[in-house]
Amino acid sequence: MFKLMTLVLAVMMIAACAVNAGEYDDVFANLTLSEFALYEQGTLDAVQLRAFAVDPNGKYYYGGLLNSGTPTVYQFDAATGDPVCTYQFDPSEDPGAYIKALAADDRGYVYMGVANKANNGAVYFAICSQDGLAEIKWVKIEIEGKVGVNGACVREVNGKYYLYFITNYESDRLYCYDVTDVNNPTVFNAFGSDGFSSGGGYLDLTSGFGMQDANNIAIDEQGYIYICATTGVGSKGDTIFKVSADGTGIVGQASVSECFGVAILGNGYLATCTYEGADSKLHILNQQDLSPVTVIGYDNANNFTQLGMIGNKIYMADQGPDAVLVSSEINFPAPVEPEVPEVPAEGGETDAPAAPTTADTGLVAASVLLLAAAAVVLKARKH
Numbered sequence: 001m002f003k004l005m006t007l008v009l010a011v012m013m014i015a016a017c018a019v020n021a022g023e024y025d026d027v028f029a030n031l032t033l034s035e036f037a038l039y040e041q042g043t044l045d046a047v048q049l050r051a052f053a054v055d056p057n058g059k060y061y062y063g064g065l066l067n068s069g070t071p072t073v074y075q076f077d078a079a080t081g082d083p084v085c086t087y088q089f090d091p092s093e094d095p096g097a098y099i100k101a102l103a104a105d106d107r108g109y110v111y112m113g114v115a116n117k118a119n120n121g122a123v124y125f126a127i128c129s130q131d132g133l134a135e136i137k138w139v140k141i142e143i144e145g146k147v148g149v150n151g152a153c154v155r156e157v158n159g160k161y162y163l164y165f166i167t168n169y170e171s172d173r174l175y176c177y178d179v180t181d182v183n184n185p186t187v188f189n190a191f192g193s194d195g196f197s198s199g200g201g202y203l204d205l206t207s208g209f210g211m212q213d214a215n216n217i218a219i220d221e222q223g224y225i226y227i228c229a230t231t232g233v234g235s236k237g238d239t240i241f242k243v244s245a246d247g248t249g250i251v252g253q254a255s256v257s258e259c260f261g262v263a264i265l266g267n268g269y270l271a272t273c274t275y276e277g278a279d280s281k282l283h284i285l286n287q288q289d290l291s292p293v294t295v296i297g298y299d300n301a302n303n304f305t306q307l308g309m310i311g312n313k314i315y316m317a318d319q320g321p322d323a324v325l326v327s328s329e330i331n332f333p334a335p336v337e338p339e340v341p342e343v344p345a346e347g348g349e350t351d352a353p354a355a356p357t358t359a360d361t362g363l364v365a366a367s368v369l370l371l372a373a374a375a376v377v378l379k380a381r382k383h
Contacts, residue, residue: 022293028294033296033327034326036326046066046072047066047068049065051073052102053152058311061315063102070089072099073099094114094122101165108130109154110133111152112125113166125141125165127185147168151261166216175202210231211229214228220270221264227243228240228272240285241253254291256272263308270286277301281297281304282298315327
């Protein structure tokens with residue numbers, strides 16, 4: 001009896017955690033992709049749209065293009081797709097460097113991960129203002145051996161801002177910098193301090209987590225970090241990892257062939273895009289357990305690199321011929337306001353029970369079913 005009740009309680013706890021998983025899956029049932037903007041060769045100063053980020057305030061999106069004389073980031077008007085202005089990393093600092101990671105925050109700052117042409121000895125990141133992409137600060141990080149830079153993301157916690165970015169090749173790392181003061185970015189040494197970090201404010205993704213050549217990253221409301229990486233199976237990626245907010249361990253993972261970009265959609269959902277030529281796809285996953293929801297293809301796909309939400313649509317970069325795609329609208333149901341219990345008159349009493357929450361209802365239902373099953377098992381034993 002004790003073992004049976006222990007099993008019942010364990011299953012009840014699992015059921016309680018899973019009550020809301022997949023709650024809005026049907027919202028994505030008819031999701032489609034279409035071309036929002038096409039940047040034909042010669043219309044921009046560079047080609048191969050690899051890095052991509054959206055303005056959290058919805059006014060712009062940003063594209064980093066790999067091949068040009070000078071590493072270039074474009075700011076585009078999110079309403080029209082037209083170029084607004086550009087940023088070019090000072091070529092005298094490192095001739096031939098290129099920008100492969102982009103992030104933006106809600107304060108109006110844009111962050112750019114820069115790799116040198118030789119992919120050796122150092123990487124950089126630059127911080128620019130949204131207005132005119134004027135450079136505020138750039139940081140050089142010396143790293144021995146072959147090294148490049150990939151995805152970036154910014155997270156705000158209680159008024160402090162943290163920049164996360166990926167390095168790859170021989171140094172597969174996830175760095176964390178405190179960028180609350182953009183004029184004085186500092187290594188956040190507390191990140192991953194339980195042994196996966198050298199004390200340099202980064203995670204060693206290979207020895208600590210088994211990742212190789214990690215790509216883009218996203219961070220959700222609870223601080224969980226989602227990383228697209230290869231474990232040696234895919235060319236660009238094969239697995240999405242869900243890492244704890246403090247960087248101390250993996251809490252989930254899912255296989256997605258050639259996964260490259262990742263973004264938070266809200267309401268418990270995550271999107272990833274794949275870098276696999278004409279077979280590139282957009283995948284929607286449940287944020288909680290990384291279970292698949294749906295997969296969306298596109299007839300003219302090239303290589304999907306990164307994506308983000310503007311309003312209620314997904315915007316996604318498609319590299320070479322360079323384009324930005326947009327999804328149809330994603331309309332989550334409006335949140336249901338909880339009923340306010342009637343306040344009794346002064347001195348009066350009411351014995352009306354409080355309305356149960358959704359989680360309570362699911363838990364009670366699971367409990368009833370499990371206890372009923374337990375009763376059947378006990379009855380069978382008696383006979």
